[in-house]
Amino acid sequence: MKKTYSVLKRYGVALLSCAFLSTALFAAEETAPGVTGASEEEFTPAKEVLTIKYVDVGKPYHMDVETLKGFFNDAKGVTVQLQKQDKAFPNGGGSVSSAEVKAIHDGLVAYFKVTWSDPTKNARAIAVQEFRDAVALMFPLGAVEITPAEHFSPRMGDREKPTNLWHWKADWESDLLVKGELEDVEAQYPNMHDDFNLNPYSAYYHRELITSVEVLSGGRAANNLLSQPARGRTVEDLNAEGFGTLTTQAHQDVNGCSKYEDGVWTVIIYRSLITEDPHDVQFVPGGTSYFNMAVWNGGEQDRNGQKNISIQWHPVTLERVAWQ
Amino acid sequence: MTLVHNWHLGRRMEYPYFESRPKHQFAAIFNINRCIACQTCTMACKSAWTYNKGQEHMWWNNVETKPYGGYPQSWDVKTLKLIDNGENTWYTDEKDEKLSPYGVYEGDTIFEAAAKKNINQWAVGYIPEDKEWRSPNFGEDVAKSNKPDEYSSLPEHSRWFFYIQRLCNHCTYPGCLAACPRKAIYKRKEDGIVLIDQKRCRGYRKCVEQCPYKKPMYRGLTRVSEKCIACYPRIEGKDPLTKGRPMETRCMAACVGQIRLQGFLDDNPKNPVTWLIRHDKLALPLYPQFGTEPNIYYIPPRWAPRAYLRQMFGPGVDEAIDKFMVPSRERLAVMSLFRMTQTIIYEYKIEEGPKVFETTIHGKKFELYNDTVIGLGEDGQEVVRTTVEEPVYIRDPKHYNSI
Numbered sequence: 001m002k003k004t005y006s007v008l009k010r011y012g013v014a015l016l017s018c019a020f021l022s023t024a025l026f027a028a029e030e031t032a033p034g035v036t037g038a039s040e041e042e043f044t045p046a047k048e049v050l051t052i053k054y055v056d057v058g059k060p061y062h063m064d065v066e067t068l069k070g071f072f073n074d075a076k077g078v079t080v081q082l083q084k085q086d087k088a089f090p091n092g093g094g095s096v097s098s099a100e101v102k103a104i105h106d107g108l109v110a111y112f113k114v115t116w117s118d119p120t121k122n123a124r125a126i127a128v129q130e131f132r133d134a135v136a137l138m139f140p141l142g143a144v145e146i147t148p149a150e151h152f153s154p155r156m157g158d159r160e161k162p163t164n165l166w167h168w169k170a171d172w173e174s175d176l177l178v179k180g181e182l183e184d185v186e187a188q189y190p191n192m193h194d195d196f197n198l199n200p201y202s203a204y205y206h207r208e209l210i211t212s213v214e215v216l217s218g219g220r221a222a223n224n225l226l227s228q229p230a231r232g233r234t235v236e237d238l239n240a241e242g243f244g245t246l247t248t249q250a251h252q253d254v255n256g257c258s259k260y261e262d263g264v265w266t267v268i269i270y271r272s273l274i275t276e277d278p279h280d281v282q283f284v285p286g287g288t289s290y291f292n293m294a295v296w297n298g299g300e301q302d303r304n305g306q307k308n309i310s311i312q313w314h315p316v317t318l319e320r321v322a323w324q
Numbered sequence: 325m326t327l328v329h330n331w332h333l334g335r336r337m338e339y340p341y342f343e344s345r346p347k348h349q350f351a352a353i354f355n356i357n358r359c360i361a362c363q364t365c366t367m368a369c370k371s372a373w374t375y376n377k378g379q380e381h382m383w384w385n386n387v388e389t390k391p392y393g394g395y396p397q398s399w400d401v402k403t404l405k406l407i408d409n410g411e412n413t414w415y416t417d418e419k420d421e422k423l424s425p426y427g428v429y430e431g432d433t434i435f436e437a438a439a440k441k442n443i444n445q446w447a448v449g450y451i452p453e454d455k456e457w458r459s460p461n462f463g464e465d466v467a468k469s470n471k472p473d474e475y476s477s478l479p480e481h482s483r484w485f486f487y488i489q490r491l492c493n494h495c496t497y498p499g500c501l502a503a504c505p506r507k508a509i510y511k512r513k514e515d516g517i518v519l520i521d522q523k524r525c526r527g528y529r530k531c532v533e534q535c536p537y538k539k540p541m542y543r544g545l546t547r548v549s550e551k552c553i554a555c556y557p558r559i560e561g562k563d564p565l566t567k568g569r570p571m572e573t574r575c576m577a578a579c580v581g582q583i584r585l586q587g588f589l590d591d592n593p594k595n596p597v598t599w600l601i602r603h604d605k606l607a608l609p610l611y612p613q614f615g616t617e618p619n620i621y622y623i624p625p626r627w628a629p630r631a632y633l634r635q636m637f638g639p640g641v642d643e644a645i646d647k648f649m650v651p652s653r654e655r656l657a658v659m660s661l662f663r664m665t666q667t668i669i670y671e672y673k674i675e676e677g678p679k680v681f682e683t684t685i686h687g688k689k690f691e692l693y694n695d696t697v698i699g700l701g702e703d704g705q706e707v708v709r710t711t712v713e714e715p716v717y718i719r720d721p722k723h724y725n726s727i
């Protein structure tokens with residue numbers, strides 16, 4: 001399944017030709033400390049295989065952790081060791097040492113359940129000093145064989161070696177619980193005054209006024225998914241071809257749900273096995289691919305490259321459907 | 325890291341990207357001596373760009389009182405501490421007009437301090453918390469007094485404060501741009517304006533952390549960061565008022581105290597901005613030791629303690645104040661252009677006028693000539709004409725006391 005991943009490529013070309021720093025920018029960065037020099041071990045996938053077990057999920061009434069978690073009882077999990085991200089600037093992380101991953105599918109949808117401990121719940125990113133808890137699963141795009149001979153970086157892929165990432169965010173989950181699907185600034189500062197209200201569901205919303213000054217809604221006017229109200233999901237569907245290339249997909253296909261209890265996050269991320277989007281990973285029964293993951297601890301100011309990562313790909317295989 | 329030349333520091337320094345200067349660089353000169361802290365500039369900016377939801381704490385332009393004021397609180401003291409290695413001194417014995425006009429800075433920049441401390445990011449910095457952004461007028465008009473029972477007299481007042489007008493410096497080596505792991509921040513080749521791409525930003529706040537001037541700001545509503553955009557539509561001549569000619573930003577144009585002149589730093593010695601900064605050295609960069617080569621320049625306040633000013637504007641302070649107190653003929657003419665037009669002036673011409681006055685200031689002879697100074701726009705056409713002496717109009721006695 002060799003594809004041209006046109007969005008990423010086009011983006012890369014645009015960056016090269018229009019950015020004032022031009023190609024020099026990349027040249028300078030390649031000599032930067034810590035960005036190069038991955039060990040052989042990173043290109044050897046882990047031995048333990050994660051099987052996406054076939055389970056008849058039926059039609060769950062609620063896509064929440066309480067409803068779904070029972071279906072994972074018979075699935076065999078893998079424990080993924082996590083460590084500080086120590087290659088690309090800015091470095092950081094190291095507060096979460098491992099996470100457990102289990103996966104099931106019902107012939108239509110794949111569900112990945114990730115659990116890890118985190119003593120603080122950080123489910124909002126409105127104040128400047130607040131960062132969210134998050135987890136991401138990453139898959140290589142297309143059919144690839146990862147071996148020490150065939151280098152495929154487990155750290156966000158490489159140029160010409162694209163990956164598909166599913167990034168769950170704790171604050172997106174908080175947003176979903178709000179009418180209008182975005183926690184407004186008042187959630188953080190309840191007694192604040194504002195002259196202009198962008199929230200279309202607020203009592204003071206003045207459509208004519210707001211649309212006339214759309215440019216002043218910044219990321220929202222620029223169509224940045226992070227800034228949009230009513231995203232309708234807690235997981236962002238992205239692609240990356242190495243450090244600094246993370247790009248939100250035009251078509252969002254992934255969703256998830258979560259629960260934080262007794263210092264443990266349980267996050268279930270799900271997506272249909274097959275999508276029409278060429279930028280998505282596809283799951284074929286019996287087929288083997290790989291996954292990798294990262295966890296962000298908002299309480300430790302984790303974000304971007306400051307994260308807890310696994311430096312090894314883990315094989316993942318989709319169990320054949322037992323049609324009855 | 326690569327080595328780039330920073331003429332403020334008079335030496336090369338480490339920066340994550342190669343040196344790439346725009347043909348002409350957005351720049352401005354603020355005459356601190358004249359500012360009355362009316363905050364008209366601040367409100368001009370606020371009412372243009374940051375009056376919307378989630379921007380309540382944002383003041384892309386702010387005017388704070390030194391030494392106690394700061395927005396965000398104590399931003400400069402905190403950043404100075406981060407680069408302090410005990411030897412942040414300047415070597416001023418040898419200077420080169422082009423490469424090291426102020427001498428050579430021997431301490432660490434924000435980039436070098438980060439490399440030395442091995443903190444695995446491009447520059448040292450910190451994220452001011454929400455409460456630090458909350459009171460932009462904190463410390464306003466509070467004077468520092470070492471000898472409270474003494475009357476103040478020039479050259480240095482013993483009881484002093486001054487105002488400092490701040491906006492994004494559209495730095496030549498921006499800390500914000502270096503910090504961004506996504507390259508969501510870019511510096512425009514045509515005018516050196518530094519912008520955050522609102523689509524590419526992911527709200528990591530690395531720019532908030534590593535801009536030493538604390539001018540990128542996080543917007544909780546959109547979950548991404550924003551910063552001063554140098555009113556780029558005006559700079560591009562999109563405002564019909566100047567008929568397609570580049571126009572000064574809102575904060576510049578609104579200045580009541582007439583302290584501001586904005587234009588581009590380029591190679592033309594007859595560009596008023598270039599002349600005052602590079603040739604006359606009357607206007608100095610703010611905290612050059614941070615290493616970002618900021619592009620807002622200040623005529624330092626003549627009454628404040630020199631040691632404090634040298635820390636803030638570098639070793640060029642004494643020369644600049646001497647020049648300001650006893651201005652030369654050309655300097656006086658060029659300074660007459662401040663706030664005479666909002667069309668950006670690319671070049672000036674002086675037509676000599678008669679001598680009108682002569683005196684001695686601090687033991688130095690001073691002569692005043694009523695020269696005419698003419699400002700030319702981008703197209704070489706005259707956009708403003710003024711004289712050193714302000715024209716005086718005498719009202720007809722029959723209109724006395726009338727409005």
Ligand code: SF4
Nearest residue numbers: 492493495499500535
């Ligand atoms: S002042 Fe700060 S925000 Fe502005 S260009 Fe310089 S480093 Fe960036």
Ligand code: SF4
Nearest residue numbers: 359362363365579581
């Ligand atoms: S408008 Fe001019 S005089 Fe008034 S505070 Fe701003 S810079 Fe100072």
